[in-house]
Amino acid sequence: MEPLRVCIIGTGSISDMHFKSFANNPDATLYGVFDYSAERAEAKAEQYGISHVYRHIEEVYSDPNVDAVSICTWNNSHAEISVGALNAGKHVLVEKPLAMNVEEALKVEAAVRNSGKTLQVGFVRRFATNTKVLKSFVDNGALGDIYYAKASCLRRLGNPGGWFADKDRSGGGPLIDLGVHVIDVCWYLMGRPKVKSISGNVYSKLGNRGNVENLNFYKAADYHKDRNTVEDLANALITFENGASLLVDVSYTLHAKQDEIGVKLYGTKGGAELEPELAIVSEENNTILNIHPQIDHLSFDFANAFQNQIDSFVSSCITGTNPAAPVEDGVEMMKILAGIYEAADKKCEVTFA
Ligand SMILES: NC(=O)c1ccc[n+]([C@@H]2O[C@H](COP(=O)([O-])OP(=O)(O)OC[C@H]3O[C@@H](n4cnc5c(N)ncnc54)[C@H](O)[C@@H]3O)[C@@H](O)[C@H]2O)c1
Numbered sequence: 001m002e003p004l005r006v007c008i009i010g011t012g013s014i015s016d017m018h019f020k021s022f023a024n025n026p027d028a029t030l031y032g033v034f035d036y037s038a039e040r041a042e043a044k045a046e047q048y049g050i051s052h053v054y055r056h057i058e059e060v061y062s063d064p065n066v067d068a069v070s071i072c073t074w075n076n077s078h079a080e081i082s083v084g085a086l087n088a089g090k091h092v093l094v095e096k097p098l099a100m101n102v103e104e105a106l107k108v109e110a111a112v113r114n115s116g117k118t119l120q121v122g123f124v125r126r127f128a129t130n131t132k133v134l135k136s137f138v139d140n141g142a143l144g145d146i147y148y149a150k151a152s153c154l155r156r157l158g159n160p161g162g163w164f165a166d167k168d169r170s171g172g173g174p175l176i177d178l179g180v181h182v183i184d185v186c187w188y189l190m191g192r193p194k195v196k197s198i199s200g201n202v203y204s205k206l207g208n209r210g211n212v213e214n215l216n217f218y219k220a221a222d223y224h225k226d227r228n229t230v231e232d233l234a235n236a237l238i239t240f241e242n243g244a245s246l247l248v249d250v251s252y253t254l255h256a257k258q259d260e261i262g263v264k265l266y267g268t269k270g271g272a273e274l275e276p277e278l279a280i281v282s283e284e285n286n287t288i289l290n291i292h293p294q295i296d297h298l299s300f301d302f303a304n305a306f307q308n309q310i311d312s313f314v315s316s317c318i319t320g321t322n323p324a325a326p327v328e329d330g331v332e333m334m335k336i337l338a339g340i341y342e343a344a345d346k347k348c349e350v351t352f353a
Contacts, residue, residue, distance in 0.1 A: 004091070004317050007032035007066045009057070009081060010073035011044040012221065014095065017302065018070045019048045021310035028068075028314045034060050057081065061088035068118075068317055070310075071095055074163045075171050079104035086115040091317040093310070095122040097180050097337065098330030100171035105334040112327045120313045120323035121330035125185040127308035129297040130278040137272070137280055138189055144269030146190045149246045151182035152262040155217070159208040159252035162220025165228040173230030174250040175202065176337055182263055183238070184333050185274065186246050189265055192329065193240035199349040200236035200340035206253050207232065236340040248340075261300075275300060 006022050008015055011033055022028045032052035035041040045053045054060050060069065061084055068091035071081050079099040082092050086108075098121050099105040112119045125131055137143065155174070163169040164177060187193070210225025235249040263274040271281040277298045280291040297304050309325075316323040335352070343350045 001027070001318070003027055003029040004314055005029050005031035005065055005067045006070055007034060007052070007054070007060050007063075007068070008044070008070045008072060009034045009060065010071060010095075011035040011037070011040045012072065015044065015072040017306040018072055018093075018310065019044065020303075021307045022070070022314075023048060024307060025311055025314050027318060028310075032060065032063070032066060057084065061085060061090070066090055068092065068313075074169045075176065076100055076169045079108050082108045082119060083111040086111040086117050086119065089115065089117065091118040091313075093120050093122065093313045094330075096124075096184075096330075096333075097171065097176050098327070098334055102331070102334050102338050105331045109327045109331050118313070118317045118320075118323055119327045120309075120316060121325045121327065121333075122309070123181070123184045123188070123325040123329070123333075124305050124309045125181050125300060126188055126325055127312060128300045128305035129295055129308070130274055130299060131185060131189070132308075133293055133295055134272055134274055134278060134280070135189060138191075138265075142270050142280065142282065143265060143267030143272060145244075146265050146267040147244045148266040149186040149190055149244070150262060150264045151179075151186045151246060151248045152260055153178040153182050153250045154254055154256055154260040155252055156256040156259055157209055157212055157215055157253050158217045158259070159228060159230070159232065160218050160220045161208060161223030161225070161227070163222070164220055165208060165230055167229040170230060172337070172341060173202075173232060173234070174252045175231065175234035175340060179234060179236075179248060179250040179340075180333055180337060182250070182261075183246065183248055183336060184329070185263055186265065187333070187336070188329075189274070190240070190244060190246070192332070193242045193244055195238060195332075195336060195339070195352045196241045197239045197349050197351045198236060198336065198339040198343050200234065200343040202231040202341065202344040203233040204231050205233070206255075209253050234340060234344070236343070238336060238340075
């Protein structure tokens with residue numbers, strides 16, 4: 001069997017996780033790279049021993065030796081490149097979010113249907129070991145019916161700046177960047193229920209706090225402390241047709257004592273904390289039990305989750321099986337994110353048809 005020949009598009013910060021994970025997969029070969037910045041693309045090609053550096057996206061599409069692309073560009077090009085690659089007969093792994101808005105996301109979905117190619121959305125938290133273990137408990141009925149979930153990802157100081165802070169290129173701030181991950185993993189574990197209504201708020205109160213000293217945080221390569229057009233906090237209540245609800249809050253900055261990540265689910269038979277550390281709560285012999293699984297990664301482990309995500313994508317491309325994070329889930333997540341922004345903008349609950 002010939003290995004899947006992959007071209008990485010966008011060679012910035014997250015691309016290293018893609019390069020390393022494809023390099024570790026025996027059924028894939030790193031074949032090409034493309035970035036607006038030829039210098040950055042060439043540096044990655046040299047680092048990972050990749051033979052082809054493309055000068056234009058059209059060269060990627062027209063090269064019959066490229067079987068699949070991994071899209072690690074700014075959010076504003078995810079949909080366009082996905083559609084271009086699918087129409088050229090390539091499989092696609094696209095970083096989250098699938099698109100900037102619902103209209104774009106639906107165009108990608110149509111291109112997947114028309115091309116018959118595999119497209120997987122970068123919902124990497126689905127592939128983390130702690131998520132996979134919890135999913136097996138949920139599927140076995142350990143939690144019963146999940147009727148409430150809480151998703152939180154709060155940074156006290158962590159607006160990465162650059163394109164992340166530019167709404168025209170990112171589509172938004174912590175909601176579309178961090179919220180997408182924690183909302184998706186809750187929704188996935190809840191059994192992907194249909195949304196009934198959403199209420200939400202976004203706040204732009206603190207800016208990017210470029211004035212703060214003596215506290216480091218991740219910055220985009222083109223960070224500039226004067227530039228910021230995205231929200232710094234978002235919260236939402238999502239209610240589903242089955243009566244379940246999901247409460248979310250995410251921030252790039254907040255006067256919080258410390259950063260916080262929490263993903264928690266509550267059901268009729270048991271509960272679970274996925275983050276900050278996997279634990280399952282149950283009741284037996286009239287006694288409440290906290291169960292702590294003995295596994296390697298009780299919390300989200302970046303390298304492990306990325307490897308699982310890319311192994312799963314490669315396998316779907318080769319075998320033709322449905323990807324574990326399919327385009328329709330990317331579309332649904334886009335509807336939820338857009339719904340939260342809309343509810344916040346209109347200052348009222350929005351309902352889904
Ligand atoms: N899954 C995760 O946990 C995770 C983590 C970080 C970032 N991301 C996602 O990965 C993507 C990239 O983020 P990043 O942190 O690597 O950003 P980055 O700014 O470090 O890198 C982006 C790169 O893409 C290039 N680029 C942008 N648009 C392009 C286009 N149309 N054609 C060619 N090159 C283009 C830029 O020149 C840059 O080199 C984003 O969509 C982000 O949401 C995902």
